[in-house]
Amino acid sequence: MESSPRGPFASTVPYYARFRPAYDDHLFTLLGTRFALDGTQRVLDLGAGPGTLTLPLAARVREVIAVDPEPDMLAEGRRLASEAGVGGIDWRLGDSGTLLALEVGPVLLTVMGASFHWTDRERLLQDLDTLIEPGGAVVLATCGARHEDLALPAWLPAVEEVRNRYLGANRRPDSGPGAYPAVRHEDVLLRSPFSRIEAVHWDRTVRRTVDEVVGLQLSFSFTSPAALGPGLPAFEHDLRRALTALRPEGELLEERVRTDVVIACRP
Template sequence: MPGESWRWDPSLYAGSAAYYARGRLPYPEALADALTAELGLDGSGRLLDIGCGPGSLTLLLANRFEQAIGIDADADMVSAARGHAAEAGIANTRWHCLRAEELPAGLGEFRLITFAQSFHWLDRPRVAAAALGMLTADGACAHVHATTHQGRADGPALPFPRPPHQEIAALVRDHLGEVRRAGQGSLPRGTAGGEDLVYRAAGFRGPRRIELPGRVVTRRADDLVAAVFSLSSSAPHLFGDRRAEFEADLRRLLRAAGPDGIFSEHTHPVAVDLWLP
């Protein structure tokens, strides 16, 4: 778990689902292509995306499988994923509001199981062991390392101002305090690392790593506001009756940094560790 004193509760991402798809940078199509090449995906088999959120990765990969299943503990995230699938006309998906700790939950076997920015929230030894038992003999588990709410602070010149991420973080601390919030608790030391040890202890072999470079993206002020509210550490419910005040302060900050409301940034690279049974 992220910390001994922290316990998951249903409010972790309360209110964030409405902002997630807009506020988070999408995973690149190159990620799907790289997994297809590395694993020989051919449209057969099944995908399980654990902690799928609004389906950002599930929907990117769905056409590489016969069926794609996404699970998430947040009912609003699952509803958003279902809506995004319908809007995109992707019919081979199923969605379940389900905690990962409840797996295998009768879901069957899978060619690929993915964790994208979700593993650190889970009872990792328990979930890793369950995932291993749900893989087909030729299957793999993909742990996606990505930062999608903001880009890098460095890099070559850009056509528009960089988003003022440091100032945004300071504004969040002014409203919510210095200690990182998470649901009804806090994470003074952040989330847990050392996932390699967890996967190996569960019986996985590997990893084989895939690395993808970043890219330049353009973002609007509304995208950056959505990015802030998409985070567990600044989810809308945490601001209580000061939420409108915080958003007004945030928009003033963004207008000062980019009067035209347009920003550019370099995305972080994406890395995937492939773990095999």
Template sequence: MSRPDWSLTSADYARHRQGFPDGLYELLAHHRLLRPGLRALDLGTGTGALARGLASRGADVLGLDPAPGQVAAATRLAQEQGLADRARFAEGLAERTDQPAESFDLVAAGQAWHWFDRGLAAAEAMRVLRPGGALLICHYDWIPLPGNVAHATEWLIEAYNPHWRMGRGTGFYPAWATDLALAGFRDIGFGGFDHEARYSREDWRGRIRASAGVGGALDGEAVGRFDAELATMLDARFPADPLVVPHRVFAIWGWRR
């Protein structure tokens, strides 16, 4: 019998990762960060989850990502959801977008700000924003409360990848306010809420395989061993299906005046 292929594709990342919940877009609309007809630039778009969420609510969005496979997956998903006229995707860098100055009402980064040179990305956002536009940074994190499935999963990730340093988070990123302030953004605001995400057991395993600490760091054989051990742990300790995994939505924004 041949061994399964545990290499991950862009489709794998899109299939198991849940996008931001509806409450985020309601929060953005409440703070006048989202409206129909708004022109938005999504940095580090990945498979386009945030870009498609903005587009589905009337924004005209360009998503940039340096990985061709991610751009292709984002384009395909937008087409499948009937959003190709509002959500377009191209290869590009957050720190150097090659977009015209003062051409966007909103620059957004979802699940991506920590990957950038933050000072350069904030300065580039300031350059491409129109006066009165905003830079929005948002994150959607599982919360590893002692004894819950996220907490147990993080321990297993650390056993396979001792160099992983992205666990044990709180879902809050106050230091990003400094990034905004140093780039000249004003009237910095914060928002967020807790959300109970529901994953099938298969989707939770897929979500973790697609995480930076597993699929982004381990070779295919190690990913397979990890997944088998995670499945055993879920059977023994967390038999419910779907799994209820607490998450936190965090958003911070600043305005170009």
């Protein structure tokens, strides 16, 4: 998660908050109960994007420091927070490599929504050990990742066929700089100051229109508008046509979506 003038998510901003699935409400209830969140705590959201975790947490704590390397993501987060009337958020441009220089101060929790794999994980956890208060934790959350025990959505092969046609078979979620590393997050945590791990998840069914499935693809770094370049309009057209063929009567496209959370505390 390193800053750059135009990072891998810059062109996804109009699609990210709108089409990515929201985290299950049980996640915020769990954190509220587990850490007795009563509006007095400070929390760091590292890799905050447009505030997908930030905004729900801001209602439960005194302040959320929302850090992201993409300026347009921060601008979108500010806009969404303003629209929702949510305050108590300090939006900061930065990344895991510049975290200590940001002088965010002590925090009870550091949350990361599908951003930990973009970082130097070992170094980051050492840095977080200097920021997180006694009794605090690192919280890793993901939503919508693929799992062997969850059936793949029936529409996924159509998406993959169109994606491969425009970007090549090597353009996959598990390839490129944002790919998940071979060493699991849990194994890295077990070797860190935050080695006491609790993992839970919640599943739900998400139903989307054809346009929403198309928008979801444009929210990913590997199928972003920047990655598609001049081929974007044709990609959207062909993907809509392929998805519509699956649901000619306009029925919604279903997917089982899992919210995963790993809570890592000090022993």
